[in-house]
Amino acid sequence: MNKEELYRAWDELGPEMNPGERMMKYFSGEEVDCIPYGLLAAEDALCGVFGYTKKQVADDYELRCEVCRRGAEITGSLAVGLGMGLRGIGEAAGSQLAYPENAVDFVAHHTCQDYDEFFSRPAFDVYTNPVLAPKLEEVKRLVENFPGVPFSTGVAGPISTAAAIRPVEKILRDTRRNPEQLHKLLDFSVDASLQWIKAVHEITGGKMSAAIADPVTTTDIISHKQFLEFNKPYLKRLFDEMTRIVGKAPTVHICGHTKGIWEDLMDIGVTSFSLDNCESLAEARQVMGDKVLISGNVPPVDVMLLGSIDDVIASVRECIIAGAGNPRGFLLMTGCQVPMGTPKENMIAFRYAARKYGAKAKLGQIPEAVYQD
Numbered sequence: 001m002n003k004e005e006l007y008r009a010w011d012e013l014g015p016e017m018n019p020g021e022r023m024m025k026y027f028s029g030e031e032v033d034c035i036p037y038g039l040l041a042a043e044d045a046l047c048g049v050f051g052y053t054k055k056q057v058a059d060d061y062e063l064r065c066e067v068c069r070r071g072a073e074i075t076g077s078l079a080v081g082l083g084m085g086l087r088g089i090g091e092a093a094g095s096q097l098a099y100p101e102n103a104v105d106f107v108a109h110h111t112c113q114d115y116d117e118f119f120s121r122p123a124f125d126v127y128t129n130p131v132l133a134p135k136l137e138e139v140k141r142l143v144e145n146f147p148g149v150p151f152s153t154g155v156a157g158p159i160s161t162a163a164a165i166r167p168v169e170k171i172l173r174d175t176r177r178n179p180e181q182l183h184k185l186l187d188f189s190v191d192a193s194l195q196w197i198k199a200v201h202e203i204t205g206g207k208m209s210a211a212i213a214d215p216v217t218t219t220d221i222i223s224h225k226q227f228l229e230f231n232k233p234y235l236k237r238l239f240d241e242m243t244r245i246v247g248k249a250p251t252v253h254i255c256g257h258t259k260g261i262w263e264d265l266m267d268i269g270v271t272s273f274s275l276d277n278c279e280s281l282a283e284a285r286q287v288m289g290d291k292v293l294i295s296g297n298v299p300p301v302d303v304m305l306l307g308s309i310d311d312v313i314a315s316v317r318e319c320i321i322a323g324a325g326n327p328r329g330f331l332l333m334t335g336c337q338v339p340m341g342t343p344k345e346n347m348i349a350f351r352y353a354a355r356k357y358g359a360k361a362k363l364g365q366i367p368e369a370v371y372q373d
Helices: 003-013 019-027 043-049 054-059 061-075 088-092 115-119 132-145 158-162 168-177 179-204 224-230 232-246 259-268 281-288 300-305 309-323 344-357
Strands: 032-034 096-098 106-109 151-156 208-213 251-254 272-275 293-298 330-334 359-361
Touching: 003 344, 019 032, 032 344, 043 054, 043 061, 043 344, 054 061, 061 132, 061 344, 088 096, 088 132, 088 151, 088 179, 115 179, 132 151, 132 179, 151 158, 151 179, 158 179, 158 232, 168 179, 168 224, 179 208, 179 224, 179 232, 208 232, 224 232, 224 259, 232 259, 259 281, 272 281, 281 293, 281 309, 293 300, 293 309, 300 309, 300 344, 309 330, 309 344, 344 359
Parallel strands: 151 208, 208 251, 251 272, 272 293, 293 330
Antiparallel strands: 032 359, 096 106
């Protein structure tokens, strides 16, 4: 299918349900127009679609609002929010971040090279922090400029936050040589993240949702033994407190392999889990399906960025077959953040395939449309 054929096919589908209404009816057990879907963290990719660099949009509030509004025409939903990302708390704690013109930010210098020096600093306060105080002001502006639109925010998981404060190789070494100080750093990570969640909750009047992204938790980086001692207790505390503050459980996304900790995530209480494309939706459904809403997992790089329109459509169809039968529900999404440079047509193809092959979706059932040509 070429671009012209895609847009003609899209137009032939006609109008669709409001995303909020679709979600509400789907989880009430009603039949909806199509499987609930979304493009995970597509903001950076949308910058390029509209001719801007990531840094231009990050530095210009009006551009951010423009990309947000125009992006809804491509993604299918108006998403308004401001989160900490993976390194926001780290920067607020003193790490130096580099912001390339059109690439993902990274830590240029980790602030915690010496634990004694780091913990001798003044207490962390989100309202007076020179990095976070302006962000809270931006949250206020966004809430005012997008009245009635649900607001979302997010934080990194405890060990991922710690890795933006202290180099990950030192953290891994600390699990053996300096566990007491590492536990203290993880406590700091949770406390600082919760300060942000509480502040945003207050600004939005509680009309918000929250998420946790925790790539360092992947079993590609830490062992299960390390997870049990240095991550699970802190991830559970963060999860429980966010649930209490927001009034509903946060969604959780972990990049990389996670099968080895699926049981632990359920033990923590995770009820909505976003799966990286390196893991199997079918296996996740078998292990977690009775307790967890599963989201995933069209490959963001190989398919969304580098694939053709037909590749996207085929991958969406495969994911619906693998995941739509999940008893607690399935959200069709990308396996991770939509990469910068992803073609607009591939995003439209994702939505087209969701609507075509996910038509007449119902909780816990594979839509019959997925088996039709």
